[in-house]
Amino acid sequence: MSNETEPAPAAHGQPTLKAIADAVGVHVSTVSRALKRDPESPDASKSVRRIHRIAEQMGYRPNLMAAGLRTNRSYTIGVVMPRLTDVVIAQTCEAIEEAATAAGYQILLATPPDEVNAQLQSIQMLASRRIDGLIVSSIHLDRPDMVEEILRAGIPTIAVNRRADGKLHAVTTDDYHGGYLAGEHLVNLGHRRIGIVAGPRHASTAWDRTQGCIEAITSRGIEVDEELIVHTDFEVQGGISGAHRLLNLADPPTAIFAVNDTAAIGVAGAVRDRGLSIPRDISLVGYNDIPLVSQLPVPFTTISSPAAPMGSVALQQLLRGINEGEMSSLKLPVSLIVRASTTVPRQN
Amino acid sequence: MSNETEPAPAAHGQPTLKAIADAVGVHVSTVSRALKRDPESPDASKSVRRIHRIAEQMGYRPNLMAAGLRTNRSYTIGVVMPRLTDVVIAQTCEAIEEAATAAGYQILLATPPDEVNAQLQSIQMLASRRIDGLIVSSIHLDRPDMVEEILRAGIPTIAVNRRADGKLHAVTTDDYHGGYLAGEHLVNLGHRRIGIVAGPRHASTAWDRTQGCIEAITSRGIEVDEELIVHTDFEVQGGISGAHRLLNLADPPTAIFAVNDTAAIGVAGAVRDRGLSIPRDISLVGYNDIPLVSQLPVPFTTISSPAAPMGSVALQQLLRGINEGEMSSLKLPVSLIVRASTTVPRQN
DNA sequence: TTGTAAGCGTTATCAG
DNA sequence: CTGATAACGCTTACAA
Numbered sequence: 001m002s003n004e005t006e007p008a009p010a011a012h013g014q015p016t017l018k019a020i021a022d023a024v025g026v027h028v029s030t031v032s033r034a035l036k037r038d039p040e041s042p043d044a045s046k047s048v049r050r051i052h053r054i055a056e057q058m059g060y061r062p063n064l065m066a067a068g069l070r071t072n073r074s075y076t077i078g079v080v081m082p083r084l085t086d087v088v089i090a091q092t093c094e095a096i097e098e099a100a101t102a103a104g105y106q107i108l109l110a111t112p113p114d115e116v117n118a119q120l121q122s123i124q125m126l127a128s129r130r131i132d133g134l135i136v137s138s139i140h141l142d143r144p145d146m147v148e149e150i151l152r153a154g155i156p157t158i159a160v161n162r163r164a165d166g167k168l169h170a171v172t173t174d175d176y177h178g179g180y181l182a183g184e185h186l187v188n189l190g191h192r193r194i195g196i197v198a199g200p201r202h203a204s205t206a207w208d209r210t211q212g213c214i215e216a217i218t219s220r221g222i223e224v225d226e227e228l229i230v231h232t233d234f235e236v237q238g239g240i241s242g243a244h245r246l247l248n249l250a251d252p253p254t255a256i257f258a259v260n261d262t263a264a265i266g267v268a269g270a271v272r273d274r275g276l277s278i279p280r281d282i283s284l285v286g287y288n289d290i291p292l293v294s295q296l297p298v299p300f301t302t303i304s305s306p307a308a309p310m311g312s313v314a315l316q317q318l319l320r321g322i323n324e325g326e327m328s329s330l331k332l333p334v335s336l337i338v339r340a341s342t343t344v345p346r347q348n
Numbered sequence: 349m350s351n352e353t354e355p356a357p358a359a360h361g362q363p364t365l366k367a368i369a370d371a372v373g374v375h376v377s378t379v380s381r382a383l384k385r386d387p388e389s390p391d392a393s394k395s396v397r398r399i400h401r402i403a404e405q406m407g408y409r410p411n412l413m414a415a416g417l418r419t420n421r422s423y424t425i426g427v428v429m430p431r432l433t434d435v436v437i438a439q440t441c442e443a444i445e446e447a448a449t450a451a452g453y454q455i456l457l458a459t460p461p462d463e464v465n466a467q468l469q470s471i472q473m474l475a476s477r478r479i480d481g482l483i484v485s486s487i488h489l490d491r492p493d494m495v496e497e498i499l500r501a502g503i504p505t506i507a508v509n510r511r512a513d514g515k516l517h518a519v520t521t522d523d524y525h526g527g528y529l530a531g532e533h534l535v536n537l538g539h540r541r542i543g544i545v546a547g548p549r550h551a552s553t554a555w556d557r558t559q560g561c562i563e564a565i566t567s568r569g570i571e572v573d574e575e576l577i578v579h580t581d582f583e584v585q586g587g588i589s590g591a592h593r594l595l596n597l598a599d600p601p602t603a604i605f606a607v608n609d610t611a612a613i614g615v616a617g618a619v620r621d622r623g624l625s626i627p628r629d630i631s632l633v634g635y636n637d638i639p640l641v642s643q644l645p646v647p648f649t650t651i652s653s654p655a656a657p658m659g660s661v662a663l664q665q666l667l668r669g670i671n672e673g674e675m676s677s678l679k680l681p682v683s684l685i686v687r688a689s690t691t692v693p694r695q696n
Numbered sequence: 697t698t699g700t701a702a703g704c705g706t707t708a709t710c711a712g
Numbered sequence: 713c714t715g716a717t718a719a720c721g722c723t724t725a726c727a728a
Binding site: 366411 | 720721722723724
């Protein structure tokens with residue numbers, strides 16, 4: 001008797017398939033099927049259109065948790081990105097999110113500190129959400145166990161920004177070549193003593209840029225003293241302290257390559273604080289070409305690296321990994337941008 | 349006969365409660381209960397410990413989608429944050445994420461363009477994930493329908509960064525007072541013609557800072573010409589074009605207040621390109637005190653605003669809204685940082 | 697303390 | 713094309 005009459009109590013706020021089914025007078029499975037057909041299509045049946053219309057009216061939003069439980073697909077990508085306040089990282093993150101949205105995925109973001117254990121813990125939490133794929137931006141090169149642990153989760157994973165050795169695919173920019181370009185530029189200008197504010201050792205970005213720069217210098221037959229390479233962090237403060245250490249040397253450099261623009265800004269500040277001037281006393285090369293270095297009173301010579309494309313390409317590769325079970329590592333090209341912060345060394 | 353003997357086929361990769369139950373030889377419900385007791389506790393029963401141990405061994409990770417489906421709680425917060433590449437936004441986002449993680453929540457991030465419809469669409473997508481709460485950073489002040497539409501989703505929501513009128517609670521910094529401090533500072537130095545690079549009209553941050561600055565000036569009996577207020581975006585380019593428009597005036601300003609540091613960097617670039625110098629010809633006040641403006645050759649006078657606290661406080665309020673059904677709007681204090689970019693107006 | 701069973705909202709399979 | 717039914721993995725009365 002009392003059959004299919006009640007408007008169906010919408011569980012907890014949101015209407016469900018059942019609610020629509022009751023409203024229309026059909027079975028839930030019919031609604032489910034109908035809703036994944038295109039109502040605009042010319043061969044859409046009358047009832048498909050009707051179901052779409054009513055669903056729309058009722059403000060139906062599918063419950064993706066329920067769907068995911070059934071299909072074993074969450075359409076969710078985990079992103080582990082320390083240092084989000086670095087413009088380059090943020091650009092990459094934004095690009096990942098855009099590409100993911102375009103592909104029908106959503107982003108679960110974790111921004112733990114740039115430490116191995118914190119990142120692994122974030123990954124565990126994301127794994128509990130049954131993410132379909134994982135993007136990790138801050139692999140530590142000196143901790144192969146990090147990669148091991150990540151792979152153990154059994155989730156399609158790609159590294160971005162920093163590469164990983166071996167089994168983990170990565171989409172990066174060509175940091176080695178970028179470093180090479182920087183070194184080559186300074187050598188070509190006539191510099192013979194070149195300091196490197198080299199960033200942290202565990203980051204492949206910093207490491208590769210440093211090695212590339214060294215290679216460019218030594219391949220010209222110029223020696224690179226150990227003391228000319230100072231390891232720091234990626235922040236302004238790192239640039240400041242790194243510059244002071246270099247300028248305190250008995251035989252200080254005439255040029256400094258900082259492996260990222262933020263540190264380069266610190267270098268510039270330190271140089272100024274010592275009463276020296278760029279580029280007259282010290283030539284300076286940064287890295288990344290973040291938007292503001294071109295607007296500084298002395299615009300920086302720097303390396304332009306494609307942060308946003310790196311993000312979208314990484315997501316594309318990850319999707320390939322998810323859907324086709326295979327992905328590739330890619331290294332995106334970089335280029336030298338010459339501006340006012342570099343010139344020939346001062347003749348004493 | 350063949351009862352509870354097989355090791356239980358772990359559904360699709362990850363072990364489930366059932367798998368553990370079979371391994372231990374108890375029922376799933378027992379496992380479920382045991383796993384949410386603390387095995388370290390002195391009064392933890394032997395079997396609780398055993399179940400924890402085996403779960404650990406098998407690498408069990410709870411399926412939060414399944415749990416959420418049952419409990420109607422996703423332990424997930426949606427964050428809609430356009431302009432993630434702005435350091436201030438990124439700082440806020442990072443703080444939200446940290447606070448959320450600490451509270452056992454995870455972040456679903458969307459970074460749509462800073463447009464009403466794009467943001468609303470992101471919110472719809474997040475709603476499908478049954479997020480427990482929502483944080484929106486870029487309310488458009490001139491679009492009250494935006495707030496209406498957001499509230500319609502029926503999700504506990506708080507605005508951050510930019511306030512909203514009326515029904516939507518917001519955690520912001522005291523932009524009006526910040527603008528006031530900037531204006532007051534310039535007037536106190538003796539400036540009478542002060543230009544404002546005022547950002548977009550739809551952002552309460554930009555708007556309030558501008559209004560505060562105007563109030564500070566007019567309350568000293570100084571008139572603010574319409575032409576001295578130029579609306580732009582928040583980017584370097586906006587600062588450049590805004591500055592040029594101001595400096596092209598028949599009676600150009602002797603000081604410029606840019607409502608954010610990024611635009612201020614653009615202003616500084618434009619001033620330099622016209623052969624003028626800061627602060628000799630033009631005094632400049634920025635806003636936010638982003639890390640690098642203190643390291644510039646001429647460090648900026650600016651307003652320091654607590655971007656990270658804003659994020660964590662917003663999350664705390666949101667949690668109150670979720671758990672207790674009530675939250676408050678808060679306005680965090682700001683302060684003036686005087687550096688080298690401002691001085692008394694040049695005497696002609 | 698433990699097992700039983702129902703149910704969260706969805707999709708997939710299978711009959712009609 | 714539609715309806716019935718089971719299942720995804722988990723939680724939670726309720727009963728033993």
